[in-house]
Amino acid sequence: MRRRARGSARARRAIVNAEARAIRAALEQHEAIEDATFDLIYPAEVRDRSAVHWTPVGVAIRATCMLRSAPGQRFLDVGAGVGKACLVGTLATDSEWWGVEQDPSLVQVAKRAARFLGIEPRFVEGYATSVDWNQFDGFYLFNPFSSLMLGEHASPFVRYATITKHVRHAIERLASARLGTRVVTYHGFGGDMPGTYDLVLSEPIESDRLQLWVRSR
Numbered sequence: 001m002r003r004r005a006r007g008s009a010r011a012r013r014a015i016v017n018a019e020a021r022a023i024r025a026a027l028e029q030h031e032a033i034e035d036a037t038f039d040l041i042y043p044a045e046v047r048d049r050s051a052v053h054w055t056p057v058g059v060a061i062r063a064t065c066m067l068r069s070a071p072g073q074r075f076l077d078v079g080a081g082v083g084k085a086c087l088v089g090t091l092a093t094d095s096e097w098w099g100v101e102q103d104p105s106l107v108q109v110a111k112r113a114a115r116f117l118g119i120e121p122r123f124v125e126g127y128a129t130s131v132d133w134n135q136f137d138g139f140y141l142f143n144p145f146s147s148l149m150l151g152e153h154a155s156p157f158v159r160y161a162t163i164t165k166h167v168r169h170a171i172e173r174l175a176s177a178r179l180g181t182r183v184v185t186y187h188g189f190g191g192d193m194p195g196t197y198d199l200v201l202s203e204p205i206e207s208d209r210l211q212l213w214v215r216s217r
């Protein structure tokens with residue numbers, strides 16, 4: 001029985017490793033794979049939330065290509081969730097991806113997924129203000145503060161005030177970013193881009209539009 005159990009475990013690991021290699025190979029060639037296939041790297045309870053909360057693979061590939069303007073750049077996914085955009089971005093380009101996420105359980109899921117794929121994006125637990133935005137060349141914002149409406153405060157007014165505060169902080173950090181900073185939004189981020197940014201590209205994809213903003217002044 002023990003031999004059979006060990007054999008079954010080895011077989012499962014072989015299947016998992018084969019899936020990881022297939023996902024890596026496809027994304028390194030910018031080949032969009034089905035989200036259902038990619039999401040197998042996550043626990044079932046995370047997969048169930050994918051369609052609403054996590055960036056689709058095709059959107060992540062396009063977003064990372066829009067952000068990248070030179071080799072070796074560094075990007076931040078604000079409200080990274082389970083790290084899907086960071087994982088895809090790391091595999092699809094030579095860029096360095098960071099993700100900041102307030103939910104510690106999601107951060108751990110993102111880190112496990114990165115180990116599964118054999119890559120090393122950086123995941124930080126905390127609010128958007130927990131990292132220095134000045135160290136990045138660009139940002140990905142997929143409605144990052146909407147989850148705060150599900151917070152522990154009973155009053156919707158408190159929740160709204162919390163979201164407003166975080167949106168304001170994001171606008172302040174974008175306004176102080178260096179010239180040439182690129183920002184890609186998907187379903188917006190809850191506020192208006194600073195007037196120092198130009199909208200240089202807007203295209204429909206999946207359930208919304210990807211918009212590329214560049215700080216020009």
